[in-house]
Amino acid sequence: MNVNLLIIDPQNDFCDILGAALPVTGADEDMKRLAAFIAGHGSALSSITVTLDSHASVAVERTTFWAAHDGGEVPPFTIITLDSLRNGEYIPRDCSLLPSVTAMLEKLEQLGRHQLIAWPVHCVTGTWGHNIHTALSQQLNAWEFARQCPVTRVLKGQYPLSEHYGVFEAEVPHEDEEATKFNERLATDLLRNTDLLLIAGEASSHCVAASVEQLLGYARGKNLRLPRMVLLRDCMSAVTGFDAAERGFFERAGAQGVERLTANEAAELLD
Template structure:
């Protein structure tokens, strides 16, 4: 029997399309319902469970409270901000002393070519309801731990307010002074220590995408065929559907398997 590890990326209330969520992803609630059922049904064959938690503070470089317009006006959620706009004074940090570091961050972010800074609604704030696991998945995770008599591993990401942290493996621009933003070799090794790594969560356009891209680049064994993306266990942020489809196509071309929860529990 192959050893299976289930990696669930950010299955949190704030990303679910449910009442009270601050950054709902259309379809996320149904995704997590299917994943909870998969975890219940396949508990005996899932040897390890890792759950990542997007974890932010109120003041964050990707939250509105960090920013203001030239006239001092508020910056609305879902506003992209480029290094050029910052240089031109179209936007600026509310804390004037933060300008040099912010400018350097945006330039480094854009040099990577993966994302432009996005001002998101405040989400997954530490200590809030939105930071918590989706209720049904939480219940399934507790049942798995009791049945298997082992802990699920929880990985917090995003605590550093100076960098976005989509990937569970490293921040978009790692901070040399903060080990929590740098490539997580211990997590990479744990995820590689299995025959099959099942991957799902939210969102396929951002945190799932970034995590899997980093896995493909850094997996110690280089055995990409062990990575299984659960297609009906992830959804894109509205407006980013093409990015999600491109991601899945690229991963399939690199040898990753794309499967559904029904196929995995067949």
């Protein structure tokens, strides 16, 4: 049986540990459980893919990009709408980017995707916050050594003028930015010859949800056979205040046959 494990953004900045920029309550224990799962059952895993939220310190989805109408700072978790931009309530600190940002927000609203949130600065590429949770990183290294096979690590979010929750595609793909377009190779690699796809990571309300729904949409659009898909429900948590978004995701995924099991329950599938 071919079993693939997809781990979404298991990074320090998302874990509720000292120094994290955007801690998700429960994420530290989530990652420890996931590490224990790999330690105990890694020999049954055909592949492991890890996605990494990877940003500059200034980008459209973070507070450092925006100024209030009086030039002051924009608080974390502020929602930036097209109307608030047009009304001058919030403006890019680099005014030359106004046309590009306006076009992006117009497209975002047309697509009906997540509203743009000014998040705290997090997962800046190359920093401690960008690194994989220590306990999990150790087990990934051990798995690579035992299998003599590399973990696939995929960066997302490098383009500074679009949010990038799902690993496969930015919220608003840009014609001239390949990294924002749908990553068909990654989707194909995860689905091809796979019997069981296990999914874990942070956060279930945002990046896990977007990644899974992008993959389901791709498979549906291409009329591809889906493997058995299982969310490791005790290896993911929602961003505080976004429990409703998590519940909505679980309902939509469940309606398409995606299961939710604990890591221990999923381990029984590997015997």
